[in-house]
């Protein structure tokens with residue numbers, strides 16, 4: 001039974017961190033921007049939520065506050081990028097670094113905040129209904145995921161959402177159709193970091209604690225989820241809702257992989273290098289496969305000709 | 311309609327690479343004018359169109375479109391009134407989006423983009439008929455991603471997109487240059503048809519002097535950042551390619567100008 005809960009816990013964590021992956025997907029894939037704000041805004045989401053619940057605010061309102069904090073973080077990167085013309089990667093890094101200090105301020109100068117005394121949603125519902133916390137989290141997180149995928153699916157189908165996608169796909173075309181591409185990038189960065197803030201908040205509630213360093217490497221974990229999700233979906237039909245769902249599934253698979261390697265005795269400190277290698281390999285495989293296929297086709301088609309002539 | 315007063319552009323101002331590309335250009339277009347623009351490589355034709363569309367800021371001068379001073383407006387704002395086709399067929403469409411979605415984006419040029427559906431039901435039928443009129447068989451592939459189309463097909467779709475919402479001004483910068491001769495002729499005749507039907511005001515850069523003479527009601531020749539020849543109406547249609555070459559020699563003061571300079 002213990003093992004079962006370990007893996008159910010991994011699924012819960014995958015769902016919660018799935019919002020982070022969805023947020024990064026919006027900037028990385030739809031807007032074609034590598035946004036490094038997320039390492040900071042994930043921690044901001046956790047910090048804001050933690051301080052709210054510690055002050056007796058209902059967790060749902062605390063989550064909302066975290067989303068808004070994410071919006072603001074994204075807006076800062078967006079303004080640095082569009083108004084000050086700072087390259088997107090650098091703009092993201094600047095915000096991320098700045099957020100470290102701000103997160104510490106939010107947490108009252110403490111690097112770590114335990115939430116055991118506060119209402120942390122999952123735990124309280126579990127106690128009051130007398131159901132295991134892992135199940136409760138699973139159900140609540142699945143509900144959250146469905147609601148947010150539905151909202152994102154709707155939004156990116158609207159005129160505004162299409163304009164945002166067009167901006168990421170072909171900026172010159174978007175501008176020549178009268179779309180204010182700067183506004184679209186700003187909007188995209190805000191939505192993205194709002195989702196990241198949400199993810200950070202849920203993570204703090206679930207873990208009943210938050211740390212100022214919780215977001216370190218979050219971007220890499222999000223990318224791992226995205227590439228895993230894309231591998232799953234690779235052969236399937238192109239449907240946006242399905243793409244979004246596959247990213248959350250990617251996030252879950254990532255957490256299960258982590259649970260397995262930890263089970264096998266890997267040190268938690270080595271997780272980050274493992275994740276980095278995983279992402280690098282996942283991004284490299286399609287390139288190598290494509291090249292091999294091309295060379296073998298070339299040999300097959302050309303080799304015989306050469307033999308004949310020889 | 312469109313008025314340019316003393317429009318100048320220098321690239322890399324104040325550096326060793328400083329290059330004055332447009333010299334105090336004055337130009338006035340009337341409603342319904344269809345102007346063809348010719349001139350050698352580097353004469354400043356693209357730069358002129360880019361000044362009007364706002365791709366780069368201009369150094370000085372005033373551009374008025376439909377009574378409104380657009381000199382300092384950003385590109386996306388001018389785009390509300392200006393339809394544009396690029397020489398590169400890849401630039402005018404979003405490759406990862408469907409033909410339908412591309413058209414729907416273009417339909418909303420100059421309009422508010424809110425939270426209603428990006429492509430409405432009634433639009434789908436409208437676009438089916440419209441794309442059918444291209445005679446490229448694309449009407450049954452409306453949900454195909456534009457990236458899967460050929461350059462010529464993409465340029466034809468871009469032409470629809472630029473004129474779907476009637477523009478005050480249509481800018482065409484060698485929009486058939488990347489296409490094979492047959493497709494090029496097709497897109498060109500489609501251009502003429504649309505411009506005539508909608509009675510558009512248009513400017514078209516081309517290196518084909520025969521097209522420049524046959525199409526439109528006015529012809530402009532550029533050389534080294536100046537407009538050196540401007541002719542319209544009957545006089546224009548009676549021009550021959552040899553006349554244009556001679557004109558070019560005269561104005562440029564070069565004796566042995568070969569037609570390659572113009573034909574590019």
Ligand SMILES: Nc1ncnc2c1ncn2[C@@H]1O[C@H](COP(=O)(O)OP(=O)(O)OP(=O)(O)O)[C@@H](O)[C@H]1O
Pocket residue numbers: 321322329331349350351352353354355356357358574
């Ligand atoms: N972004 C830029 N930076 C620096 N110089 C530029 C830039 N764009 C154009 N130029 C220069 O301005 C001059 C005019 O260029 P332009 O593209 O307007 O010529 P064109 O008449 O369109 O020529 P072509 O027939 O080759 O398209 C050229 O000498 C070119 O090198």
Ligand SMILES: [Mg+2]
Pocket residue numbers: 355356357483
């Ligand atoms: Mg040019």
